[in-house]
Amino acid sequence: MGRLHGKNCLITGASSGIGQAIAIRFAREGANVAINYRGGAEQAEVTRQQARAARNGGGGKELVVQADVSNEDHVKRMFKETLDAFGSLDVLVNNAGIQKPCPSHELELPDFDRVLSVNVRGPFLCAREAIRHFLSRGGGGVILNNSSVHEKIPKPKYLSYSISKGGMENLTKSLALEYAGQGIRVNAVGPGAVVTPINRAWIDNPKARAEVESHIPMNRAAEADEIAAVFAFLASDEASYITGQTLFACGGLTLYPEFRVAWSSGE
Ligand code: NAD
Helix, strand or coil, X not given: CCCCCCCEEEECXXXXXXXXXXXXXXXXCXXXXXXXXXXXXXXXXXXXXXXXXXXXXXXXXXXXXXXXXXXXXXXXXXXXXXXXXXXXXXXXXXXCCCCCCCCHHHCXXXXXXXXXXXXXXXXXXXXXXXXXXXXXXXXXXXXXEECCHHHCCCCCCCXXXXXXXXXXXXXXXHHHHHHHXXXXXXXXXEECCEXXXXXXXXXXXXXXXXXXXXXXXXXXXXXXXXXXXXXXXXXXXXXXXCCCCEEEECCCHHHCHHHHCCCCCCC
C-alpha cells in the first residue's frame, strides 16, 4: 500500500512543472488528488490522465478544479468543490507560483503586487481554508508550501519573487507554531533550479543551461520528480514529527557554492 493511501490531497498549480509531478507522485502513492489549475484546462486534464495511469490499477480519485489562488472567492469555491468530491481534506500543497524578472528600480507596482498576490496571498488563502477544515473536522492535517532556495538566498532582479519566498518561510513557521497543538503540520520544500516551464529562459538553451548548472554543486538542475519525492515524504506519516521546517532540495545551492575553493583564506 502506498504511503499516501486514501489521503485526500489538493495541489495548487498542478497543470505543469513541479505541481504536476506532485499530483502524479501522490496518486502513485495512493492519494486522491485534486488538481488545481488557473488557465489551460487541457493541460490539467493531461495531469489527471497521468495521475490515473500512475496508479497502475490501484484505486483512487482525481479531480480537476479551476481557481486563481490569489482570488478569495475562487479559493473558497475550490475548497467547496474538493470537499464535495472527497468528503474531507488531509493535505494541502501550496505549489502555484510566478516570477517576473525586472531591475528593481524599474519594477512597476502591478507586477510587484501580482507576484506577491499569487505567491503569498494565495498560500495564505488556501492555508486558511485548509486550517478551518482541519479544525472543524479534528484530527489535524498537513500543509506543504513550495518555497525556494530564494527564501534564504537574495535574488537580484527578482525582488518580488525573493520577497515572496522569504514570506513563505515565515508563513510556514508561524502557522506551524500556531497549530502544532492541533496536529496540523506545516512544512516547506525549498527547490533549487528545476527543469520546469518557469525556467523556459534556459532549459532548452544548452549554453544558458550549462551556465546555470555550473553554479550548482551537484552540476545539474533537478527533475520535477525529485522535488515531488520530497513533498511525498513530508505529506506522509513518515514525517509525523516534522513541522515548521523547510527541506531544501537544491543540489547544494544553499551551501555557499562560491566557497568550494578556499579563496577567502589565502591558500
Ligand atoms: P510552473 O510555471 O510550471 O508552475 C507554476 C504553476 O502555477 C503553473 O501551473 C501555473 O499555471 C500555476 N499558477 C500560476 N498562477 C496561478 C494562480 N494565480 N492560481 C493558480 N495557479 C497558478 O513552474 P514550477 O517550477 O513548477 O513552479 C512551481 C512552484 O515551484 C512555484 O511556486 C515556484 O516558485 C517553485 N519553485 C520552482 C523552482 C524551479 O527552478 N522550477 C525552484 C524553486 C521553487
